[in-house]
Amino acid sequence: MVEGLIGRKLGMTQVFDDAGVTVPVTVIEVEPNLVTQVKTPEKDGYSAVQLGAISTKRLNKPRKGHLKDRPQLRYLREFTPVSGDTLDLGDTVDLAIFAKGDMVDVVGVSKGKGFAGVVKRHHFAGGPKTHGQSDRHRAPGSIGASSTPGRVFKGMRMAGHLGHERTTVQNLRVVDVLADRNVLLVRGAVPGARNEMVLVRKAVKRRA
Amino acid sequence: MGTIIDSINRQQLKEHVPDIFPGDTVRVSVKVVEGNRERLQAFEGTVLRLGKSGPARSVTVRRVAHGVGVERTFLVNSPRVDKIEVVRRGDVRRARLYYLRDRVGKATRIREKRT
Numbered sequence: 001m002v003e004g005l006i007g008r009k010l011g012m013t014q015v016f017d018d019a020g021v022t023v024p025v026t027v028i029e030v031e032p033n034l035v036t037q038v039k040t041p042e043k044d045g046y047s048a049v050q051l052g053a054i055s056t057k058r059l060n061k062p063r064k065g066h067l068k069d070r071p072q073l074r075y076l077r078e079f080t081p082v083s084g085d086t087l088d089l090g091d092t093v094d095l096a097i098f099a100k101g102d103m104v105d106v107v108g109v110s111k112g113k114g115f116a117g118v119v120k121r122h123h124f125a126g127g128p129k130t131h132g133q134s135d136r137h138r139a140p141g142s143i144g145a146s147s148t149p150g151r152v153f154k155g156m157r158m159a160g161h162l163g164h165e166r167t168t169v170q171n172l173r174v175v176d177v178l179a180d181r182n183v184l185l186v187r188g189a190v191p192g193a194r195n196e197m198v199l200v201r202k203a204v205k206r207r208a
Numbered sequence: 209m210g211t212i213i214d215s216i217n218r219q220q221l222k223e224h225v226p227d228i229f230p231g232d233t234v235r236v237s238v239k240v241v242e243g244n245r246e247r248l249q250a251f252e253g254t255v256l257r258l259g260k261s262g263p264a265r266s267v268t269v270r271r272v273a274h275g276v277g278v279e280r281t282f283l284v285n286s287p288r289v290d291k292i293e294v295v296r297r298g299d300v301r302r303a304r305l306y307y308l309r310d311r312v313g314k315a316t317r318i319r320e321k322r323t
Contacts, residue, residue, distance in 0.1 A: 011213050014263055015220060020239070020288035022264075027213050183212055 002079040002093060004201030005030050006053035007184065009108065011194050015175060015185065025175050025185040028106070028200060032092040032182070036067060036076055048078040049087050054197065075197050095177055095184055102174045103203035108192035112164030122157040167191035171203050220263040222285050228267055230255050230305050231298025231318050236269060236282050237290040248290055251280055254318065257304045267292070270308060272316075277309065297321035 007030035017023050030053075037050035052073035059072050067073065070090065081087065098104065118124045118140040127136035140159070144152045169190060176185040190198060228234060235252040253271030256279060260266060265284040270277060282289050298318040308316050 013213050013217055015216070016263070016283075016285070016287055020286055022283065022286070027216065029212065178216075181212060181215075183216075185216075 231300035
């Protein structure tokens with residue numbers, strides 16, 4: 001068995017829980033994942049299960065060769081197998097591995113924000129808005145001292161590209177599992193835009 | 209793929225909700241938990257505004273209780289809201305009746321809608 005799956009973020013909405021409280025949820029579509037490769041310590045040096053999901057028409061030749069006559073899948077990701085029944089090539093894993101109330105981590109690629117200033121990227125306060133300030137409203141301020149050290153320290157927070165990076169959100173509660181529609185409702189927000197691929201796995205730090 | 213979210217939203221909607229408009233007088237029955245038993249509590253007042261639509265649909269109801277203005281916003285589709293009855297249809301000319309907050313007594317009266 002594995003403890004993670006490939007899914008697709010569909011968007012957000014809100015639902016009422018059993019107590020009648022409104023819960024913000026992200027809707028994640030998790031269609032049954034196909035086992036596309038099983039890696040073994042003997043052959044590959046470590047053990048892993050490669051899962052594939054989301055069919056596509058356009059694949060490059062190496063990928064087609066890897067999948068052979070199996071469905072053409074857009075995303076392949078490796079997961080660490082856990083003890084229990086083993087998975088073979090061609091098996092499918094569906095979202096039955098998650099149950100209502102479980103804690104999960106969701107991995108995605110955050111929305112790209114382009115070249116962002118220091119206020120947006122690092123939450124700097126910017127400069128004063130009044131008292132004779134000009135062009136200083138969103139400036140970073142000082143980036144270091146003068147001839148000692150005579151350089152800017154590495155890692156100084158500055159303007160630059162923001163977003164479009166792998167982001168993990170930990171410990172989100174599974175609000176509901178709609179098995180008949182292959183849909184998972186997870187409390188709160190999840191990185192990425194709609195229709196973006198996300199990985200859902202059982203929480204590393206908390207077990208429900 | 210908005211259809212999946214649409215159907216999740218539709219599932220949460222109540223089947224029978226009367227048409228409610230600003231200016232109407234409504235009685236909202238809310239489930240209240242007291243200790244370990246549940247009972248219904250009614251809140252009657254004037255609809256000040258309608259909120260969002262879909263599962264987040266809400267109405268804000270205002271009444272003056274013991275000389276103090278009380279406004280409560282109810283989620284129409286919430287399972288905690290047992291039912292909403294329209295007591296009286298009001299005839300008003302705007303969607304948000306915030307002007308009622310500045311008025312007391314006779315001035316807060318709303319004409320009844322003629323049908």
